Amino acid sequence: MIITLKKNAPEEEVKKIREHFESMNLRVNMIKGDEYNVFGLVGDTARLDERKIMANQWVENVQRVSAPYKLANRMFHPEDSVVDVAGIPVGGKSPVVVIGGPCSVEGEDQAVRIAKEVKEAGGCMLRGGAYKPRTSPYSFQGLGYEGIVDLVRAREKTGLPIVSELMSVDKIDEFEENVDLVQIGARNMQNFDLLKAVGHMHKPILLKRGMSAAIEDWIMSAEYIMANGNPNVILCERGIRTFEKYTRNTMDLAVIPIIKEKTHLPIIIDPSHSTGNWKYVEAVSLAAVAAGADGLIIEVHDHPDEAWSDGAQSLKPEKFAQLIEKARKIAEACGRPLR
Numbered sequence: 585m586i587i588t589l590k591k592n593a594p595e596e597e598v599k600k601i602r603e604h605f606e607s608m609n610l611r612v613n614m615i616k617g618d619e620y621n622v623f624g625l626v627g628d629t630a631r632l633d634e635r636k637i638m639a640n641q642w643v644e645n646v647q648r649v650s651a652p653y654k655l656a657n658r659m660f661h662p663e664d665s666v667v668d669v670a671g672i673p674v675g676g677k678s679p680v681v682v683i684g685g686p687c688s689v690e691g692e693d694q695a696v697r698i699a700k701e702v703k704e705a706g707g708c709m710l711r712g713g714a715y716k717p718r719t720s721p722y723s724f725q726g727l728g729y730e731g732i733v734d735l736v737r738a739r740e741k742t743g744l745p746i747v748s749e750l751m752s753v754d755k756i757d758e759f760e761e762n763v764d765l766v767q768i769g770a771r772n773m774q775n776f777d778l779l780k781a782v783g784h785m786h787k788p789i790l791l792k793r794g795m796s797a798a799i800e801d802w803i804m805s806a807e808y809i810m811a812n813g814n815p816n817v818i819l820c821e822r823g824i825r826t827f828e829k830y831t832r833n834t835m836d837l838a839v840i841p842i843i844k845e846k847t848h849l850p851i852i853i854d855p856s857h858s859t860g861n862w863k864y865v866e867a868v869s870l871a872a873v874a875a876g877a878d879g880l881i882i883e884v885h886d887h888p889d890e891a892w893s894d895g896a897q898s899l900k901p902e903k904f905a906q907l908i909e910k911a912r913k914i915a916e917a918c919g920r921p922l923r
């Protein structure tokens with residue numbers, strides 16, 4: 585961290601500031617200039633708050649050299665993390681994974697039926713929402729625990745691990761017991777109490793990017809989970825809000841190389857919520873695999889026009905199967921198998 589002090593900062597104030605940082609076990613290198621005095625802080629600066637330092641009247645400017653995240657930072661963990669989801673490795677050089685399933689669980693029959701289709705198409709995990717974060721309080725809110733039980737039934741019938749969204753801390757035990765990959769949705773990306781709580785879970789976490797979150801905000805949310813004891817975080821880009829109206833959200837594909845550069849965590853892409861339209865799902869999926877995504881999470885429904893949520897962006901099983909076969913070729917061309 586580089587701290588520039590004001591030109592007219594009195595000697596004793598400069599000394600006080602220096603001693604303050606030294607007392608925090610930081611090495612302080614001072615450069616005395618004609619115009620300004622500059623401090624270079626070396627050590628664990630992640631816990632420093634730039635805005636608090638700026639509050640000192642003798643400080644002109646504060647600049648971070650290293651990122652504010654430590655555990656997620658590739659600098660301190662150069663090798664890729666591989667996250668185990670019920671025996672399926674995600675990340676690193678592991679095969680690309682494709683997760684499929686309905687937006688909402690609508691009952692045991694639907695969950696089992698679609699799980700079988702997902703498996704037959706080549707998907708390796710089943711997604712399904714039982715607790716749904718809906719924009720309108722009048723929209724279907726999910727089947728709740730009954731939906732989780734339906735997913736468990738579908739897992740029993742197909743062997744596919746299950747992915748479902750956790751919305752509140754009071755359901756932690758239910759998810760710890762039943763769900764293989766615990767999704768934190770876009771709307772809860774900065775629900776810090778929830779992040780801390782899943783940090784204590786023993787299940788891997790799928791952390792979606794908030795719809796208006798900068799990449800650093802998102803990585804800091806992963807850092808929350810990791811700092812509370814759970815290193816098994818998979819990031820998921822699901823599109824961000826922009827001025828564009830032709831898609832539901834704007835797919836930010838550049839995050840794939842950026843996340844890989846800045847962190848060691850796996851990243852998967854959700855082409856369903858990022859486009860909002862089944863017609864664009866395949867193109868975005870193939871592009872994501874070509875760009876190095878570790879997986880895809882795609883909404884699949886056998887009767888999209890009757891789906892209880894997100895039918896417009898759900899693929900029919902045949903389309904999902906075709907997409908997987910194309911994605912397999914792209915992955916292989918990029919030197920990676922698809923599971």
Ligand code: PEP
Nearest residue numbers: 687769770771792822857
């Ligand atoms: C979902 O996966 O169905 C969902 C609600 O996703 P997001 O949090 O990305 O909107």
Ligand code: MN
Nearest residue numbers: 687883893894
């Ligand atoms: Mn959905």
